[in-house]
Amino acid sequence: MKLSQVKLVVSDMDGTLLNNQGLVSQDFFNLFEDLKKENIHFVAASGRQYYSITDKLNGITNDITIIAENGALTKQQDNDLLLINLSKSEIENLVTLLRKFKDIDIVLCGKKTAYIESQNKSFISFFKEFYAKYQQVDDLTNVENDEFLKLAIHCKHGSETQLYPHLKHLESDYKVKVSGEVWLDISHLNANKGYALSKLQDSLAITSDQTMVFGDYNNDLEMMDCAYFSYAMQNAHPNVKAAARFETKSNNNEGVEYILRALLEDIKKSKLG
Numbered sequence: 001m002k003l004s005q006v007k008l009v010v011s012d013m014d015g016t017l018l019n020n021q022g023l024v025s026q027d028f029f030n031l032f033e034d035l036k037k038e039n040i041h042f043v044a045a046s047g048r049q050y051y052s053i054t055d056k057l058n059g060i061t062n063d064i065t066i067i068a069e070n071g072a073l074t075k076q077q078d079n080d081l082l083l084i085n086l087s088k089s090e091i092e093n094l095v096t097l098l099r100k101f102k103d104i105d106i107v108l109c110g111k112k113t114a115y116i117e118s119q120n121k122s123f124i125s126f127f128k129e130f131y132a133k134y135q136q137v138d139d140l141t142n143v144e145n146d147e148f149l150k151l152a153i154h155c156k157h158g159s160e161t162q163l164y165p166h167l168k169h170l171e172s173d174y175k176v177k178v179s180g181e182v183w184l185d186i187s188h189l190n191a192n193k194g195y196a197l198s199k200l201q202d203s204l205a206i207t208s209d210q211t212m213v214f215g216d217y218n219n220d221l222e223m224m225d226c227a228y229f230s231y232a233m234q235n236a237h238p239n240v241k242a243a244a245r246f247e248t249k250s251n252n253n254e255g256v257e258y259i260l261r262a263l264l265e266d267i268k269k270s271k272l273g
Helices: 013-017 026-037 050-056 088-098 121-127 164-172 193-204 218-224 238-243 255-272
Strands: 008-011 041-045 065-068 073-076 079-083 104-110 114-116 134-136 148-155 174-180 183-188 211-215 229-233 246-248
Touching: 008 013, 008 193, 008 255, 013 041, 013 211, 013 255, 026 255, 041 193, 050 065, 065 193, 073 193, 079 193, 088 104, 088 148, 104 121, 121 148, 164 174, 164 183, 174 218, 193 211, 193 218, 211 218, 211 255, 218 229, 218 238, 229 238, 229 255, 246 255
Parallel strands: 008 041, 008 211, 041 065, 114 134, 211 229, 229 246
Antiparallel strands: 065 073, 073 079, 104 114, 104 148, 148 183, 174 183
């Protein structure tokens, strides 16, 4: 396979395109303009809220596709390409279950905004990095007039070891995904980045051999199966490194940009014959 055949580039945000300060490099924005010139479409695929992604990628959002909330929502500009929601009754049952756990904070992720009950100032300060729009409410089970995309649970003691084992039994009915060191998401069974990406590939008539993906955590695993050019970040979870075909530099060393430069150089060489 040749890099020059790539038509679709898909990148996770946290731990991948964003550095540890939560910033996208100027180099990426410059490389994005070169990708556009080569008719290569860029997709940001994240567990983040849609509005948080557009905030981080301000200036290019009209030219990309956004897969938000771990695949529950896919948008191009103002158009919803895919929306996979949970019912209000499911939210009520899940929130009731989660309230039994200590030292967690629950985020109800709606299409319009995110909702939290927490009054913890430390958590809210941390949470605002990932959610650009939110409302504080008295009771998550009473939220109305929105479409519910997922529940995100913050577990400061570690989501993979302290929370996931107690929620693993839900996997027959829901997608239960450790999406970060302190985050775990519960969503519809079909709500994952890989499913959303496969639907986008079908709509664009782009194959896995023409697709490049970058990821670092377990919520990126399904994406790895959608691309021949699958890259794990140097800082990636061992599961992602095992699933990816290739590895690149860490997010703090601009691993995505490093491969994008190689892609563009390969395209240039192929044109020269």
